[in-house]
Amino acid sequence: MNHQYLFQLENTEWMSNNVRDRAIKKVHAIDQKIGYPTSNPNVLDPEALRKYYDAVVISNTTFFENKVQVAHFETRQAWNKLGKPTRRDEWDMTVRTVDAYYNPAGNEIVFPAGIMQAPVFYDPSVY
Incomplete structure (x- = not known):
């Protein structure tokens, strides 16, 4: 998490201390999904992918x-999810998608590998 934003939040005067403390806790609790999912399935593991898609001919x-x-x-897959708890490790976007999102209800931020390809949205030589 970028410390500059936390510093700004910690020094915000228009928030009460209680609200500011809750905001800081929420920032620390954001689930960061960056690059590739590593569960359900782990896209970096060929055997996990084979097992996940075994029923597809x-x-x-x-x-x-x-x-x-x-x-x-x-x-x-969709029907099998009914009546079960939400899986926090699932991504609602494919790895190759050139997009990113913040899901307030799930308190998660997602940056798939597709958007992290230089030089359009992310250029590692700049950082």
Whole structure:
């Protein structure tokens, strides 16, 4: 977390001490999802990916059937979530997506690897 922003928050005069302390605790509690998900599935582990997508049958000759297979898989995944607690380790965005978001309800900030590609949004030589 950027210490400059915490310093600004700690020195904000228009907030009461109680509200300021709660804001600082919330900043420290933000779930930071940066780069790649490492659970459900761990996209950096080929065996975990194989296991996660085991029920999906893909052919290199049947585009439409592949789309149907993926749609069935995603529908089963969605139905399997019903009635279960929210998984805080799941990402609502793919790794390759060039976007980022803050989810206030989940108190999480997500920067997938797609947006971290130089030089468009992030350039490591600048930092």
